[in-house]
Amino acid sequence: xxxxxxKINKVQGELKLPGDKSISxxxxxxSAMADGESRIINLSGAGDLNSTQECCRDLGVKFIYxxxxxxxxxxxxxxxxxxxxxLFAGNSGTTARLITGLLACQDFxxxxxxxxxxxKRPMQRIIDPLKEFGAELISSENNTxxxxxxxxxxxxxxxxxxxxxxxxxxxxxxxxxLHLDEVTSVTEKNPSRNHTEKMLGLRxxxxxxxxxxxxxxxxxxxxKEYFIPSDVxxxxxxxxxxxxxxxxxxxxxxxxxxxxRTGYLEILKKxxxxxxxxxxxxxxxxxxxxxxxxxxxxxxxKIPGNxxxxxxxEIPILAVAGIFADGEFEISNASELRTKESDRIKTICENxxxxxxxxxxxxxxxxxxxxxxxxxxxxxxxxxxxxxxxxSVLSMLLENGGKVNGIDCVKISNPGFxxxxxxxxx
Numbered sequence: 001x002x003x004x005x006x007k008i009n010k011v012q013g014e015l016k017l018p019g020d021k022s023i024s025x026x027x028x029x030x031s032a033m034a035d036g037e038s039r040i041i042n043l044s045g046a047g048d049l050n051s052t053q054e055c056c057r058d059l060g061v062k063f064i065y066x067x068x069x070x071x072x073x074x075x076x077x078x079x080x081x082x083x084x085x086x087l088f089a090g091n092s093g094t095t096a097r098l099i100t101g102l103l104a105c106q107d108f109x110x111x112x113x114x115x116x117x118x119x120k121r122p123m124q125r126i127i128d129p130l131k132e133f134g135a136e137l138i139s140s141e142n143n144t145x146x147x148x149x150x151x152x153x154x155x156x157x158x159x160x161x162x163x164x165x166x167x168x169x170x171x172x173x174x175x176x177x178l179h180l181d182e183v184t185s186v187t188e189k190n191p192s193r194n195h196t197e198k199m200l201g202l203r204x205x206x207x208x209x210x211x212x213x214x215x216x217x218x219x220x221x222x223x224k225e226y227f228i229p230s231d232v233x234x235x236x237x238x239x240x241x242x243x244x245x246x247x248x249x250x251x252x253x254x255x256x257x258x259x260x261r262t263g264y265l266e267i268l269k270k271x272x273x274x275x276x277x278x279x280x281x282x283x284x285x286x287x288x289x290x291x292x293x294x295x296x297x298x299x300x301x302k303i304p305g306n307x308x309x310x311x312x313x314e315i316p317i318l319a320v321a322g323i324f325a326d327g328e329f330e331i332s333n334a335s336e337l338r339t340k341e342s343d344r345i346k347t348i349c350e351n352x353x354x355x356x357x358x359x360x361x362x363x364x365x366x367x368x369x370x371x372x373x374x375x376x377x378x379x380x381x382x383x384x385x386x387x388x389x390x391x392s393v394l395s396m397l398l399e400n401g402g403k404v405n406g407i408d409c410v411k412i413s414n415p416g417f418x419x420x421x422x423x424x425x426x
Contacts, residue, residue, distance in 0.1 A: 002378070003407035003418070005395035011242040013424040014251035017235055019044040019228030021413055023195050023256065023286065025052050025094045026171070027226040028072065030199060032056040033102065033178075035076030036223035042254075043070050043228055046413045051090035055099055055112075058083045077179065077220055082108035086146065089114045091341065091412055094168055096145065097126045101172030103149045104135035105179035112147045117341055117383055119145045129160045129173045133184070157182035157216070161209065164336065165309035167193035167260075170213065174202065177215035187212045192309045194260045198285035199226075229256035229288035234414050236264055236314045237389045238424065240321045242293045243273050244397050249294045250424060257287040263310030264318060265291075271298040271325055298325035305333035312336055316390035319348055323357060323368055324397065331365040341412070342384035351379045351391055355398075378403040385412040392417070396425060 024044035029052060031038035043049065053063060060081030062073040075081075087103075089096040089112055096112055100123075103110045113119070124143035131137060134154040139147045157180050160173055170186045174196055177184025189210040196213075197204050200221060203214045235252050242250040257280065269275055274296045280289035300322055303311075308331075311318065315331055322329025337344040349361040356373040359366060379395065381388035381404055388410050395402030410417040 001408045002403050002405050003392065004401065004403045005392060006401040007399055008245060008396045008425040010426050011238070011245045011248040011250050011424050012426055014253060015238060015420055015424060016253040017230040017255070017420070018046065018414060018416065020231040020256045021046045021048060021233070022094065022167070022193055023199070023226075023228050024049050025092075025098065026195055026199055027228060028052045028056060028070075029098055029102070029175075030221040031072035031223070031226070032059070032061040032074050033077070034074035034221045034223045035079070036074055038072045038074060038223045039066075039225045040070040040072065041225065041227045042068075044231065045415055047411045047415065048090065048092035048095065048413065051088065051092040051095040052099070055087040055089060055095060058085065058087055074223060077217075078106060080106055083110055086111040086113045089118060089145070091115050091118050093118060093121055096123070096147075097168035097172045098175060100126050100130065100137070100147065100149065101175035104130045104133065104137065104152070104176050105155060107151050109151065110149050112145060112149070114145045122339055123147055125164065125166060125169050126172045129158065129169070130176060132158050132160065133173070133176055135176070155180060157184040159185045159187070161187040162189075165190045165192045167196070171196040174200075174213060174215040178217060178220045181217050183214050183216045185212050185214050190306050190309050191260055193258070195258065195286070198258070201285070227283055229286060230254050231414070232256045232258070232261045233313045235291060236317045237393050237417075238420070239268065239275065239291065239293050240317050241393045241396060241425070243268065243296045243298065244321065244324050246295055249292070252291040252293070254288050255291050257289055260310055263307045264314035267301065267303060267307070267311065267318065268298070268321065270301050271321070272296050273298060300325045300327040300329045303331060308333050308336070313386060316344060316348055316386050317393060319352070319368065320390050320394045320397075323352065323372060328367055328369040330367040332362065333364055335364040337365075340384065340386075342382035342387060344384065344387060347380070347382050347384060347387050351387075354379065372398070374399045376400040376402060378405055381406040381409060383409045385409045385414070389414070389417055392421070396421075
């Protein structure tokens with residue numbers, strides 16, 4: 001579907017966005033693993049969450065809704081039911097990689113598949129540590145899905161160092177480690193999202209090699225109640241739209257403030273953004289609060305390479321902020337962007353060139369300079385939800401507006417995106 005956007009005059013009001021997608025994935029999976037009943041409050045409505053829920057249902061987990069809460073009847077350790085068909089992870093890399101760590105420790109054979117987009121994304125990065133763990137896994141010739149996992153009697157705890165920062169891979173290995181008495185450790189040189197560690201209460205230490213997270217059977221999840229704060233990555237699109245619109249202000253309620261997710265907020269603040277945090281609360285190790293955003297004049301800054309894992313999902317919308325800010329916008333050390341739902345480096349660069357900007361594409365990033373030409377264009381999102389939302393925001397900031405081809409894919413993370421825009425964009 002092609003969506004046309006007109007230039008907006010201002011942003012005004014407040015939003016309560018859906019529950020955080022990363023936390024929601026883990027809440028479903030950890031509830032499914034626990035022996036007994038758990039409750040999840042403010043679960044994300046993202047399409048990716050359906051994939052995690054359906055995979056767990058195919059493993060014998062029962063779900064019922066009590067008003068707006070999801071109640072999960074978990075199976076307990078190694079008590080899942082062998083699936084009668086391949087587990088379909090849809091478009092969700094989080095589902096595929098996290099559940100691989102769980103399935104590697106079960107006493108039955110399973111197969112994970114995905115849609116055409118997910119089936120192109122790399123799985124070797126989770127296969128390698130799990131094989132070291134003793135798991136038996138076979139992927140396609142290209143080291144992608146489908147992935148076949150067979151029972152193994154040779155599982156052993158490992159000490160693994162991530163070659164590339166990835167919260168999904170880290171979490172998959174730590175989840176496997178929950179099935180052994182011995183302690184498994186995962187070391188990362190640059191910090192990635194730490195929701196798994198916080199939600200399971202895992203031990204985390206700093207060493208000369210980096211940040212080390214530990215798991216063992218003593219950390220196996222128990223039934224509990226999870227409250228899911230609003231998604232800070234989803235908030236990024238509305239924050240940038242507000243900052244770049246004149247005479248605008250917006251309050252975003254109960255947004256997760258996890259330190260491994262708020263790097264882009266610090267970058268925007270250093271660029272000159274007016275973003276204030278109010279009503280900060282901590283629950284089950286996760287901080288959240290209200291974000292108050294006002295129109296601001298921005299200037300580009302040098303973005304440190306060690307922050308890239310923290311802001312990887314927000315780079316598309318940061319690029320939009322960058323083309324309206326003073327100076328040249330540049331991103332490097334971000335080759336991971338090429339392995340997302342689309343090749344985000346290529347997609348961002350191709351779309352921005354439509355505005356006659358000078359765009360220099362590199363293997364691990366890109367730079368942008370020049371003035372936007374007032375041309376009415378049609379942006380391509382290549383079935384990538386974050387690209388679709390970023391260029392929707394850009395379209396609303398252009399004098400002649402713009403079109404986004406393939407807007408439907410926003411359902412992957414935020415099905416209510418267009419309704420939310422209409423609520424606050426004037």
